[in-house]
Amino acid sequence: xxxxxxxxxxxxxxxxxxxxxxxxxxxxxxxxxxxxxxxxxxxxxxxxxxxxxxxxxxxxxxxxxxxxxxxxxxxxxxxxxxxxxxxxxxxxxxxxxxxxxxxxxxxxxxxxxxxxxxxxxxxxxxxxxxxxxxxxxxxxxxxxx
Amino acid sequence: xxxxxxxxxxxxxxxxxxxxxxxxxxxxxxxxxxxxxxxxxxxxxxxxxxxxxxxxxxxxxxxxxxxxxxxxxxxxxxxxxxxxxxxxxxxxxxxxxxxxxxxxxxxxxxxxxxxxxxxxxxxxxxxxxxxxxxxxxxxxxxxxx
Numbered sequence: 001x002x003x004x005x006x007x008x009x010x011x012x013x014x015x016x017x018x019x020x021x022x023x024x025x026x027x028x029x030x031x032x033x034x035x036x037x038x039x040x041x042x043x044x045x046x047x048x049x050x051x052x053x054x055x056x057x058x059x060x061x062x063x064x065x066x067x068x069x070x071x072x073x074x075x076x077x078x079x080x081x082x083x084x085x086x087x088x089x090x091x092x093x094x095x096x097x098x099x100x101x102x103x104x105x106x107x108x109x110x111x112x113x114x115x116x117x118x119x120x121x122x123x124x125x126x127x128x129x130x131x132x133x134x135x136x137x138x139x140x141x142x143x144x145x
Numbered sequence: 146x147x148x149x150x151x152x153x154x155x156x157x158x159x160x161x162x163x164x165x166x167x168x169x170x171x172x173x174x175x176x177x178x179x180x181x182x183x184x185x186x187x188x189x190x191x192x193x194x195x196x197x198x199x200x201x202x203x204x205x206x207x208x209x210x211x212x213x214x215x216x217x218x219x220x221x222x223x224x225x226x227x228x229x230x231x232x233x234x235x236x237x238x239x240x241x242x243x244x245x246x247x248x249x250x251x252x253x254x255x256x257x258x259x260x261x262x263x264x265x266x267x268x269x270x271x272x273x274x275x276x277x278x279x280x281x282x283x284x285x286x287x288x289x290x
Contacts, residue, residue: 024227025230082170085170
């Protein structure tokens, strides 16, 4: 079985590859999970013509409740604030070979950790659907202005 | 004397720190110069409210002519195209403790390499001046529209 860190890396690489195919410029941060734990680097940043997505990346074997430490959420919030971007949690579900995208306003504060319940995770959009939706919205807001 | 790779890393870290102080969200790519030589990761990406700067980073002890391989320029061009950003070469001059910023249209094709002559490097704006200028221009274009 692969170590947690290696699974994390390969999830990040997979996310970058998928975002690239969807037309984004995407970049992984340096050595996330390793020495630079408390830096403000997000795991992945993706940009397409002004739309900036800022990701904290998680890997789980199956659909289950996830707890996320404060500082991991804080760093994507601050990065997104400066960039004018959207802070997101992307969860790779190994068993389903699926990515789910969770906006930070779905996070619940429980026992001093941010919680994504199994239900929220299950009802969150898949990567492709989330991106299509965002790009459509962006296009619509262009037309209106 | 530090190795070329270590000087490269510390130059990238310095650039990220400076951009962060200038209000940008900035991120280094993973392990540039190492295994992922031919990926499309730029060395550094910086974003501030819709302004996206895509950097290839160089370190030189002194002001001198620099040659850059094709693929390094190609990767920042493609990343910037997708992101709707500006592809730039940032050169750290060790002796002067200065950053110079060179837009890709100043690159000269010589013997199948991209060349930044000593003169072009010397006449290129310092990081702080380049950024101030870009932010002013952006503000002006907002006012006009």
